[in-house]
Each structure stands twice: as structure tokens, then as C-alpha cells.
Amino acid sequence: MHLLAPTALRVAPDDFPARVRARFASELRRAGRFAQLCLLGAQACLEAAGGDGPLGVLWATGLGALDATRAALDEGLRRGEPAMPFTFIAMQPHLAGALLAQRSHPVTRTACLYLAAHAWPSLPQLAQRWLAQCERVLVGCVEESGAAGVAHRSDWCLFQKEPVAGAVRCERSLRPENAAAATGEDWIPRVAAWRGRADAPLLLSGGEDAWRFTIDG
């Protein structure tokens, strides 16, 4: 399969509301910060990748919708206020896929995974499986900032079956022992950085699995 538009988005927490307003005006007021963060990165990746066709959306997180959870629990339920869909914990992790679909992208399936940091190879592996049913799969790693001075991150790339100019060929590697260890936090940024100076294949591992990236053609 082929990878397009690796997009690493980092947003300082203080800048986040302005970034969302600039990108979506007031459209996302019902979504929690996690869903907004997903959508910011996913939209940037899709715009960079171009193309159309049925799209699967798959993203992973370690902690998930922390902000929405805190808001629902501390500010809502404790005060006896009704929990509405926008702060409803069952809804928030999954909401980004629906919001993306409502923005005219032909989304056919979505899932939010909670993974250990080293388990990121599950994402390209699952994307490859989904490509049997979708033409393209948008894959993300999203995490809200959990500490002062740490940026929110929303990293995305697009996988598709067909090669196009500028795409990166991705294959599961049978030689994980030769790979550099990567995590959910850095594998997409490393692919993005490598693509600009790709004089040799990039081999990244996570757990006992590894993926090999080469420039198409």
C-alpha cells in the first residue's frame, strides 16, 4: 500500500481555540477538544493528499478525550446538569469520524483505538485490511496535551492501494531487528521528515513488528 501526506500537527494549548476558530469558525462548538483536535489534523492531511473515493478513518490515542471526560464528570454530572451528546463520554472519542463524514468526505467506516505507544504498527496493519473495502484509509495518532508546555498533537497520513507521484510505499518488514524503534508519538513525523531526504528506505519498529517505507517509483 502507499502512504500520502504525512502530516504532523502540533498546537500549543493556549493557541488551540484560535486555531479551531480560524479553521472551522463556530461549526465545532458541540464537539469536545479531542474531536476538534482529530478533525484539525485529519482535514489538513486530506487537503494535502487530495483525491476522493470511499474513505476509512482510523485513529489511535493513549488517553483519549480527557478534556471532554473532565468536563462531563466534574462540571456536569457533579452539579446535576444533564450530560449532552457533546460532553457525553461514549460519544467523544468516536465523534471525529462522524464530523468528518458530515463534511462531505465519503467516509464508510471509522474506529478509535486505544493502544500502547509501541503498538503503532497495528494501525498500518489494520489500514491494509480495511483497504480491501475502502479505496483509502486515513490514519491518525492523536493526543491532548497532558502537561504545561506540551503541545496537543494530531498526526495523520493517508493510505491507499494505488501508487501516485510523491507517495511512499509501505510494506510490513520481515526483519524488525534492523529497524529503529518508533512510537505512536513519532512514527508519522519521522516518515514526514525522512521523505524530504529519502536516500535510503526507512525501517521503523514497534513491539515485535516493523514497517518499511520506500519512495514510490
Added chain:
Amino acid sequence: MSEAFVRASALASALGPDLGSAVERLAGAPVAAARNTKTGGAWPYFAIPIAGDDWRKRAEAIARRVAADLRREAALAPAQWADLPCIVGSSSFSVGAWDEGGWAALEPAFEFSRRLARGFGVRGPVTAVSTTCTSGLSALDIALGLVAEGEFREVLVLGVEFSNRLTVAGFAGLELLSATAARPCDRERDGLVLGEALAAVLVSAAPAPWRLAALATRMDASSVTGPAPEGTVIADAMRAAMAGAHWESAAVDLIKLQSGGGPLADSAEANAVRELFAPVPSAVSLKGALGHTLGASGPAELALLLASLSRGRVPATWGFAEPDGELGLAPSGGDAEGVRRVLFNLSGFGGSVMSLALEKAG
């Protein structure tokens, strides 16, 4: 590509602390859900009949029981069991711990899932997935891929939803709950009744009585909290599941409905069923007996349905009494003789729609 089968399943639900007692109880007279003070007290709720004041300790006790039942039925060698990968589907994970312990008691979803898997005695890789009410079937979908591609011969799938006030408050805020009872497909249906469950399904490449023939997933983005009224996306998912299983619609013997008693959602699913089937095959809903167990509902209803069928019964649909002429669905229980192909529907918030094709092997 390997075929996948249900090797074993186990369930703790409002019907009983184990699958055997649940099937027996389901064959008897319907029992209404009680109001539950742990979920706010204002709404009926299907709680697992296992006592415990501490949310986490109670969850662990329920898990131990389900794990022991599954392990006994699976009959795997200890080393095989220990190596199992585990996929956990839930919409709320450990959010109920907050009710008693506040913010500090709330574990991240992955940590909760890993602890749950370790509680089952498995040491393989753990993945957690959230697609709201279809989370458990999404977990099954991941497992099917791992077995089909030969990554693993057996995969443990857990669907889990334990009681918590926030989920009940969320559904109440959306005015989706019934104040009295779940009445799937009934003329008097007026909303859902929620419930809790922990269900475990062991997916295997080894032949077993029921084959997981195909699983189709679709997205209905018309609204984030309900299906499009005409049910076209639900119909498309059912059509795709049948195509994946190489079935014609006339081959379907039974449909396990998503139907939980919501006026609009039941109507959308009925439209989808009528679009594909004439005449409509036998149908059943399990949410009148289990409640809507949200992220656990896929594995929970799968375990209960297959256990009932293996005992020769299509279970009755609790809560259904008077047909709604506009739906054109009249779920009914009966003899399971001749039931070989089952379509199993599920849908949830965020537009997730799934349909699973189950086929009796051999």
C-alpha cells in the same frame, strides 16, 4: 485466508452471572428491569446480579467469573490461553469508577482494558476500541482480521459496559430512555432501557458449530445520535454482509435486530429489513431482556443468541406484545430447528452501522 468460528463464549448480564443461567432465565417469563440507585435511580436499568459496593472490585469479580466460564468452555492448553491477544470494545471503559472514587479513580481506557485482559489470565497484545454501541463488534472485526490473515489462531474478544451514572445521564439528556420498560418493535415502545454486561467471545480458526461468515461496516452520518429514518445505510450494511457470506436474501433464516425500543431507530431498521426481505424472515431482539448494553451489546447478544440456538430455541423478544403495523416486524421465539443463517444487526451513535453474517457450520 482462514475462516473464523466462535469457539467459546461467556456472559455476565442482568439475566444472570453466567451464560447458562441467562439462557434458562430467557426461556422463562420476562422480568422487568429495576430502578438502580447506582445509575441515578431515575430510570430502569438492567444490572448484573453480582453485589459489590466498590465499583472496581465488583468489576474484577464479574470478570473473574466470566473468565473462568470461558476458559472452561474453550478448553485451551494453559500456554495457548496465556498467549491469547485480547481486543476490548467499550463505550465507557472505567468511567463508572468515577462515581465512587472521583477523578483519581478513572483509568485511561487502554490501562483499564489491559488490566481486564490480565484478569482473564491472557498475556498477549491488548487493543481497545471505541465505536460507541458497536464497540464490541468492532473488536470482533479486528479479531476476524487477525484470524483470517493467520496472525493468530485464536483471539479473545471482550465487550464490556459496567454501570455508571454518566452514560445514563447522557441518554436521559437526549430523551432516549423509557421510564418503564424496553419494548422492541412494540406499538407502545417509548425508548431504551440501558444495561450492563461483560461478554467474552473466543474467535478461532478451528471449526466450531457457528462460523463468522462476514461482517460489514457502514457509516450513517445523517445524525450523530440516530440512523437516517429511511434505513438505507442499515440496508446497505445487511446487503454487504450477505454478499460477503455469498447468501441470497432468501437464505436468511433469522435476523437479530438492533431494535431496543426507540421509536425512530426501530422504525429505520424496520424500513431496512422490509427493503431487503419479502417475506421478512423470523426476527428477534434481545434488548428487552438484556437492556441496551452499548459497547458490550455485540458480544453479549452474540453469546446469548448462539447459546439459545444451541439449546434448540430462538429466544422470545421480551417487551414485545403488540405489533406496530407501520414497522411490519413481529419478532417471535420458537424452535431453532432449521435456523442455519443469521443476520446480526448493530448500530450506534456516531453513525456506526454493522451487520454480521453467522452460519451454522457443517
